[in-house]
Amino acid sequence: MPQEFEQIRTADQPQENEESTAVAGVRTGDAADALDAVLDDIESVLETNAEEYVGSFVQKGGE
Amino acid sequence: MPQLRDSGNHSTAPLDGRTRSEVDAFTRIFGIETEYGVSVTGADAPCNSGQTAMMMFQPIVARSRSTNTYIENGSRLYLDVGSHPEYATAEARDPMDALALDMAGELVMHDLAMDAQRRLRASHGKRTMVHVFKNNADSAGHSFGCHENYLVRRFVPLTVIEHELLPFLITRQIFTGAGRVGERGFQVTQRADFLDEAVSSATTRSRPMVNTRDEPHADPDAFRRLHVIIGDSNRSQWATMMKLATTHLVLCVIEQAGREGRESGFARLAFVDPGAANHAVSRDVSGVGATFDMADGGVISGGAVAMQERYLVAVERFVEDHPEVVASLPRTDVHDVIRQWRTVLETFGSGDADVLADRVDWICKRRLFDALQARTGRLSTSRLEQLDMDYHDVANGTVYASLCRRGGMRTMLGPDAADHALRTPPSDTRAVLRGRFVREAKARGARYSCDWTRLTLMAPQHSEMVLLDPFDFEESERFRRMLGSLD
Numbered sequence: 001m002p003q004e005f006e007q008i009r010t011a012d013q014p015q016e017n018e019e020s021t022a023v024a025g026v027r028t029g030d031a032a033d034a035l036d037a038v039l040d041d042i043e044s045v046l047e048t049n050a051e052e053y054v055g056s057f058v059q060k061g062g063e
Numbered sequence: 064m065p066q067l068r069d070s071g072n073h074s075t076a077p078l079d080g081r082t083r084s085e086v087d088a089f090t091r092i093f094g095i096e097t098e099y100g101v102s103v104t105g106a107d108a109p110c111n112s113g114q115t116a117m118m119m120f121q122p123i124v125a126r127s128r129s130t131n132t133y134i135e136n137g138s139r140l141y142l143d144v145g146s147h148p149e150y151a152t153a154e155a156r157d158p159m160d161a162l163a164l165d166m167a168g169e170l171v172m173h174d175l176a177m178d179a180q181r182r183l184r185a186s187h188g189k190r191t192m193v194h195v196f197k198n199n200a201d202s203a204g205h206s207f208g209c210h211e212n213y214l215v216r217r218f219v220p221l222t223v224i225e226h227e228l229l230p231f232l233i234t235r236q237i238f239t240g241a242g243r244v245g246e247r248g249f250q251v252t253q254r255a256d257f258l259d260e261a262v263s264s265a266t267t268r269s270r271p272m273v274n275t276r277d278e279p280h281a282d283p284d285a286f287r288r289l290h291v292i293i294g295d296s297n298r299s300q301w302a303t304m305m306k307l308a309t310t311h312l313v314l315c316v317i318e319q320a321g322r323e324g325r326e327s328g329f330a331r332l333a334f335v336d337p338g339a340a341n342h343a344v345s346r347d348v349s350g351v352g353a354t355f356d357m358a359d360g361g362v363i364s365g366g367a368v369a370m371q372e373r374y375l376v377a378v379e380r381f382v383e384d385h386p387e388v389v390a391s392l393p394r395t396d397v398h399d400v401i402r403q404w405r406t407v408l409e410t411f412g413s414g415d416a417d418v419l420a421d422r423v424d425w426i427c428k429r430r431l432f433d434a435l436q437a438r439t440g441r442l443s444t445s446r447l448e449q450l451d452m453d454y455h456d457v458a459n460g461t462v463y464a465s466l467c468r469r470g471g472m473r474t475m476l477g478p479d480a481a482d483h484a485l486r487t488p489p490s491d492t493r494a495v496l497r498g499r500f501v502r503e504a505k506a507r508g509a510r511y512s513c514d515w516t517r518l519t520l521m522a523p524q525h526s527e528m529v530l531l532d533p534f535d536f537e538e539s540e541r542f543r544r545m546l547g548s549l550d
Contacts, residue, residue, distance in 0.1 A: 031421070034471040035434050041465035042435075045453055048104075050445040057102035057194070057452060059112050059145055059201045 082285045085534055086216050087322075089315050089391035092281075092492065092533045093161040093307050094212035096151040097296055098143055099172055099457070100196040107188035115193060116146040118179040119172075133513040135486055135502045136167055137494030147207055148172060148195065153494030154515075154533045157394040158307035162300055163476055163484035169197065169457045170485050176458035197296045198455035199253035200243065202448070206257035209296035210274070211307065213289040214281060214533060215314055219321040224289060225273060226358075227329035231313050231374050232272065232293050233341045234367035237350045238407045239306040241295035241455075242425025244432065244447045251425050253295040255345030272337060280515040281533050289314070293341070298455060298463050300475045301422040308392070308400040312378045315388055319381065332373060333358035348429070350411035368411045375404050393491065421473045427466065428454060493530045496542060507549045524548055 078086060101119070103110040110118075120130050120142050130142035137153030150168035155161035172195045180193040200206050215224070240251040250256075274290035281288070291310070297303045313329075320327035334340040335356045343353040344367045351366040363369055379401055382388050389397045407423075410416055416423075420430040428451060435450070436442055454462040466472040488498030500518045504511040510521040519527045526545050 030470065031418075034466075034469040035431065037469040038431065038462070038465045038471050039435055039438055041469070042450070042453075042461055045450060045461055046439075046446070048449075050443065050449040053104055053449045054202045054445050054452065056104050057100060057112075057196065057201045058203045059100050059147065059205045059207060 076284055078282070078285055081535075082282050082532070085532075086218075086285050089318075089385075089388050090156065090534065091311050091314070091391065092212075092214035093155045093158060093311070094152050095161055095165050095303070095307075096149065096208075096210040096212065097165065097168060097197060098145075098147040098149045098207040098209070100198060100201055100207060101146065101148065101176075102194045102196070102201075103183065103187070103191060104194065105188070105190035105192045106183065107191075108186075110183065110187060110191075113146040115179065115183075116142055116148055118183060119148055119175040119193070119195075121182075122175075122178060129512075133497060133501050134171070135488075135498050135505070136164060136484055137488035137492075137498040137501075138164055138168065139515075140168075140171060145205070145207065148175065153488050153498065154492040155489050155494075156491050156534075157392050157489075158304045158311070159394045159476070160484075160489045161307055162303045163480050164489070165303055166300070166476060166481035167485040170481050172197075173457050180458070192459050194452070194456045194460075195458040196452055196455045197298065197457050198241065198243075198452065199296055200257070206254060208254075208292055209294050211291040211294055211310065213291070213310065213314060214279070214286050215289045216318050216321065217279075217283070217285055217287050219287075219318055221277075221287070223317065223321070223327075223330075226333045227317050227327055228289075228310075228313060229272060229293075229337055230329075230332045230334055230340070230370055231310070232291060233334070233337060233344055234370040234374075235306060235309060236293075236295070236344055237367040237371065237411060238419070238423050239294065239297065239302050240345070240423075240425045241297055241302075242428045242451075244428075244444070244451045246444055249348070249429055249432070250345045251348060252341075252345040254293065255341050272341070282531055295424070296455065297424055299422055299424045299427070299472060301473060302424055304395070304475060305400065305403065308395055308397075309374075309378075309404055311392070312382070312388070312397065312400070313374055315385075315391065316377055316381045319385065328377060329374070331357070331359055331361075332363075332370065349414075350416060366411075368408050371404075371408055375401070375408060378404075421471060424454075427472055431462070431466070431471075491534075491536050493533050493535055495536045496530055496538065500542075500546070503546055503549055509549050518545065520545060520548065 101112050101115040103115050123132055124130055132140050134140050139151040141149050143149040150171060152161055152164035155164060176193040176195045180191060183191045236252050241253045243250055243253045272293035274292050277287050279286045279288045317327045335358045340355050347353040347366050350368045353366040354362060354364040357363055382397060410419055416426055417430055420426045432447055450462055453460045467474055488494040497513055512519045516531055517529055526548060528541055528545055
């Protein structure tokens with residue numbers, strides 16, 4: 001959804017302004033929580049027709 | 064236009080002082096060219112990739128009468144062979160600038176897709192969704208690329224680059240691979256199944272790893288442009304930064320050896336069969352399991368990590384001996400890059416690579432698929448392929464956006480930096496001149512065209528200028544006169 005994209009452009013991203021030196025590793029517990037939240041977020045993707053979605057992506061090659 | 068010179072390694076004419084000092088330095092020009100794939104779902108009537116791409120480019124064609132344009136940040140936006148919307152970043156002196164420009168490209172594609180989607184919904188039904196994939200393969204086995212460009216000193220022969228850099232490019236994929244799920248399981252890279260020849264001069268028909276088409280877009284007596292084909296399109300910002308920064312450092316080692324007329328030491332890392340090594344790396348999710356037959360008759364075990372370790376040690380030693388390399392990147396901390404490179408290799412070595420899921424695309428995907436199947440039970444290949452594709456969809460994708468929002472994927476630059484890079488060229492390359500030219504010509508409704516090394520004004524009056532030096536960002540008298548003629 002377009003709205004989804006708007007969210008990432010405005011969402012509160014805790015690490016967005018940090019330099020690479022300052023980015024700390026995600027602790028294991030936090031990582032598991034983050035992953036759970038992602039799985040909740042993408043449930044809508046799982047409701048669509050996967051075959052149709054995948055099959056509709058046919059390019060002609062490139063480069 | 065710069066002349067095409069594929070074979071020469073030595074200058075045919077003495078270089079001027081400025082060019083000489085550029086050749087003597089460790090500075091680099093970086094660029095990333097990304098081909099995007101397109102599809103439409105939910106439509107009442109079929110809409111193939113050609114129609115979708117044209118729909119996206121309609122506003123551009125209406126404005127500039129061409130599907131080949133340069134935008135205000137100095138980057139090139141065009142429709143490539145095979146109906147691929149393509150975006151090539153403006154010249155960047157630093158990996159972080161290239162990253163910001165690359166993110167701006169994602170925004171360009173997103174906005175073009177949303178506009179096309181709005182118009183398609185009028186003709187194809189209100190459930191129509193346009194997808195723009197920053198990935199490297201479609202469902203029918205067509206492959207397309209994310210190419211990196213590095214300006215390299217001409218005194219390094221292409222054969223040297225082929226032999227000394229290619230093993231690095233193949234094995235860096237343990238941290239730059241975007242990962243792909245398919246009928247035959249999960250692999251580290253998007254492209255390994257499609258790339259065969261090590262080096263070739265043609266890209267559309269064959270699938271080489273390094274391209275030798277030599278259009279330096281700079282003084283051909285001083286530079287060549289290394290065109291790296293073997294690389295995945297990354298969503299991870301960290302991976303984009305790291306692939307440019309580590310490749311730059313390895314190139315510095317090779318160039319310095321060339322400068323001093325000695326061997327870099329990397330020649331002994333050549334694989335007997337680069338294609339086979341590439342497949343092995345892509346299939347070895349441990350990073351340490353593959354064994355390589357070397358061109359010198361030896362065998363290296365320990366997987367991609369063992370190969371990367373050799374390159375890293377050489378780079379560490381090199382930076383110690385040549386501390387001035389640190390100044391080659393204006394905004395990226397070379398010591399930090401080296402530290403992160405080492406961390407990655409040590410992490411693979413300890414068998415705990417999953418902790419890299421917050422920065423390495425393929426590990427991020429694989430961990431997500433594993434977690435999802437632990438929750439829902441085994442999923443079909445199609446479902447996993449869909450999630451894989453959704454991860455790369457910069458228009459309507461939910462997976463990657465969610466990962467960033469929830470802290471499952473780290474980001475180095477925020478949306479503001481991408482927005483800024485959409486409007487602003489890097490200030491320290493000739494892109495700043497191209498960007499200003501495009502902005503002012505557009506604002507005044509002038510007819511104009513650009514190339515990497517050329518600005519052309521067709522009306523109100525014809526004028527043209529060549530910008531041969533990508534490092535030269537200063538406005539010349541001629542440039543000012545050209546802009547002045549717009550009034």
